[in-house]
Amino acid sequence: MTTTVILGVIGSDAHAVGITILEQALDAAGFDVRNLGVQTGQDEFVEAAAASDAEAVLVSSLYGHAERDCDGLHEALAEREIEPATYVGGNLAVGQADHETIRERFERMGFDRVFDAETDPEDAIVALKRDLGLAETDTERSRVSS
Amino acid sequence: MTTTVILGVIGSDAHAVGITILEQALDAAGFDVRNLGVQTGQDEFVEAAAASDAEAVLVSSLYGHAERDCDGLHEALAEREIEPATYVGGNLAVGQADHETIRERFERMGFDRVFDAETDPEDAIVALKRDLGLAETDTERSRVSS
């Protein structure tokens, strides 16, 4: 069983290194990763999620405009009647903001989980497994075969 | 006219570099400096001031015990019926204390001026000239001759 997840950097953000690392880690953990790359619009996230019946959408944003860029994403997903788990991570606000405030703000927007820039790819993998109800053995198997 | 000033590090404090620099600067500015060195007791300050009819007593303390070490100095001077200007300077409290609080505390103890560790020897010289009523020309003369 393969689990498809969508990954991308939203808006006009071009920070590519984080998703390159994430893609590689998710892939090694056995996920089927669709990496949309940087500077990806909301519509592209929604399109890709719908097209591949993805179980999760992972939105990355580093440059500080995440709030503006993500505004409306969950409504667009709802319109297409899909309900993937949605994660957002990176440097989500401009400046030296406190992560708790940011987390609340993005949870209110509909994200299931909000990650800061100290997030290790392993944290995302553990969360995905829990949220998508993947058994430990699934992953161990996939890890061996990868 | 020479103006005698007493200089020393009080208590069991052994920080010698600051008074070495101060001595040299005061000397170059034309003062007659009696440097009592480090680890000088209150009694030695009082004795020296009385003996040389000093116009100022400069107490240095770096190691954080100034308050304890200076307690009673002004009373001892009064007992000998001498009234030199009294300055204290250096790192006057243990830890990261704020200079305003410290200044007040030492002024209340009777010091005429309280200097922090950022003090340049020039600052002390300017203050001495003002407090002892030395004309600019006096010093300029002494500077030329030094």
Added chain:
Amino acid sequence: MVTDERLADADLRRIDEQVRSDWPTGADVDFEEAIAFHESLPDSKRFAEVLESADAPLLQPRAGVPRLDDQIELLRHLQNEGGADLLPTTIDSYTRDNEYGKAGDGLEDARETGEDTLNGFPAVNHGVEGCRDLIRALDAPIEVRHGTPDARLLAAITYAGGFQSFEGGPISYNIPYTKERDLATTIEQWQYVDRLAGAYTERGVRINREPFGPLTGTLVPPCIAIAVMVIEGMLAATQGVRSITLGYGQVGNFVQDVAALHALRSLGEEYLPDPVRVTIVFHEWMGGFPPDEARANAVISLGAATAAIAEPDKVITKSPQEFAGVPTQEANAAGLRTTRQLIDMLLEQNVQLEGVDRELNLIQKSSRELIEAAIGAGDGDVAQGTIQAFETGALDVPFAPSESAQGAVLPARDDDGRVRILEFGDLALSEDVQEIHHNRLDARASTEGRERSFKMVADDVDAISDGRLIGRPTGGD
């Protein structure tokens, strides 16, 4: 088809008019009147002269906030409390995308709520007069720093607005900064930016241009950065730019960084035509920072020490808050002062590192191979050749998000922490050079008892933020 030739005056005028009609504030640009404004500025605000006549590395931070008065206050703080020699104005991301409408909304928001939702100064929206208010208010020269692939309107407005230095270039502000921009198009667009600087230069206003050396900021092998710098320098020189600052971002290995800065200077002077004054700028670590200010200070200090030894003309400083987000003005000034103290303590010492010459030779040889490959691919035309070279992968940048680059090159550190190339893709490096890289990385792999692999790359990307230089496997792996 874009070639490396100077834009004709008629073309310059045509493009200029078209560009200025993109957004209402473009209409306020008047070249003659702008020359007069520049001429009215004191010597202390002439960027090129200040930079070129300095006898020790000048320090410049990055900084940009949406509102004009805040930007003035911020730059004053960096000058007075940080001791910055040269000032920056960093442009927001919407402006970089030419989304002046969104930038305007952000500016409005900032003005109304007092909260900054833009990550920089929207210079196009502030317009010529807004820029001049900024230039007038500060005492030091100010550079426009941005990341805009199509920076034509931004250049037209900020040059007229009194800025005398402008960062970026057709490769360095495309490949690391965008996904879908076509390289031929950005080269053409930057010909205008450079030609306009050239036009000012002809009138005695020597606008300084600074290609962005760090590229993706992440384990960029020196030869790649240097090749891109020299190429962008050549393109700018063709358009009449006469003050060019080539850049390089710290990789964290002392010997390699010192060697790379020497190589950058010598190749810049060799390849750029004589009337151009070449200066070099060193960027403190541009990759991921440690999530801890105390540790970040060590990264900044290592960069400052490198600068003291290599003596670039300018250093772009980082703040200890780099990891978390746009820094407070206090943290930004602190980064400047840490850098200054370290440079001033080391500068007078004669510090010579053994092995710099060997590394310098390798970097020069490799850079030359890449530059010549680009020139050769265009049969002598460096514009055409560069486009070809990026298409074929003969030139490439690691971690490049752009579809205009292969993005096939993968870097990794060797056993001494120098950045080498693990995957070359089609990079135009000779067998000799490739073998050196192979051998160095093999040595590391054997030290670590593991295969050379992407895991090594990922470990190296995280290493400095994890507190070390080389991403060795840790016990737990």
Added chain:
Amino acid sequence: MVTDERLADADLRRIDEQVRSDWPTGADVDFEEAIAFHESLPDSKRFAEVLESADAPLLQPRAGVPRLDDQIELLRHLQNEGGADLLPTTIDSYTRDNEYGKAGDGLEDARETGEDTLNGFPAVNHGVEGCRDLIRALDAPIEVRHGTPDARLLAAITYAGGFQSFEGGPISYNIPYTKERDLATTIEQWQYVDRLAGAYTERGVRINREPFGPLTGTLVPPCIAIAVMVIEGMLAATQGVRSITLGYGQVGNFVQDVAALHALRSLGEEYLPDPVRVTIVFHEWMGGFPPDEARANAVISLGAATAAIAEPDKVITKSPQEFAGVPTQEANAAGLRTTRQLIDMLLEQNVQLEGVDRELNLIQKSSRELIEAAIGAGDGDVAQGTIQAFETGALDVPFAPSESAQGAVLPARDDDGRVRILEFGDLALSEDVQEIHHNRLDARASTEGRERSFKMVADDVDAISDGRLIGRPTGGD
């Protein structure tokens, strides 16, 4: 007359009893029971073993507060948040003066008001059990750091209290720390301190002793520091100490500091008898700090970079708040992390500085001249010779407050920032060596267009806190 001979067992016992009767807490010391306590400690608390088996420089801060629970909390913080490998307990100034009554009052005050009016931990007042509570509470080895000329009771109590490392020595804790102490007396007193450590050593508890290398912390020429270290090491070895850590304080010149650390290690190994394990410790800048945390971080980082290159066994870190007063625990931990990050980024790099060998030869030759002069002055007895040498000025320390030293030596930096000697007094250095110093300082004087003078010394004393290494005259002078 004190000679460099091992104290007889009977003398040790006699002095021990006398010393322990100085203050009530002395009565609780029981040697056999103390051995049992040490034997009960896990390997991770055996100072000498942890230090001697490390494969990278270990980090140790300075820290001491009056109350036991506060000290435990402080050290936990430094270990957990700072990543300290070795922990300190810095003793307060009254204890250093053997004023246990005043120290007790200060401790009472601290307990009652919560305010710290003591500048360290009064270990004698805390007594054997208080010390053991501290040792038990922490996971790392802990050293007693102080500055006590007559440290006999402090040693008796802290050794019995479970500390396995003890800083100081008869010269290094006399000359820089006191005015009126007689050197012959402190040598005799430290023979007890060392002999007692030797007694523990014979029973398998190898107490580490660490002469205090930085001396007055202010422009100390390396040969002077090294000579004092080697002499104190020899005196300690005679008494049976088998783990000796020789120290050196950063002077801020890369090449000179690296050379000095190499010289310290090689001369230590050469002069100390074979059964002694010699390790070396590098102190980050011990002179006046900049009154600005950002700039202080650069000073700390320069020290850390030096440590990464020279690889001492241990580094004593400073905090960015050094200038202002005893640092907060957070600032202290920050100094540790800045140091760690810089060392870990540089350690794996093979950094070789040109010119280290030349400087190393000069330092070795000069140090040897001083050491041999001291040995010679005592006709082979280093205790006697040292007393003579300080009396005549053959050995001397700049800025020494002590009447036991001439204090005639004056140091100044040369044109490269290396610490040289401006006034030799009667220092036992050969004409050759003196000439080298003269020439270097003449070169500087001519660069600056001024005479060699005390003004140069004063300017150099302030230079680092003013933001540079060499105290050049500024425009205003």
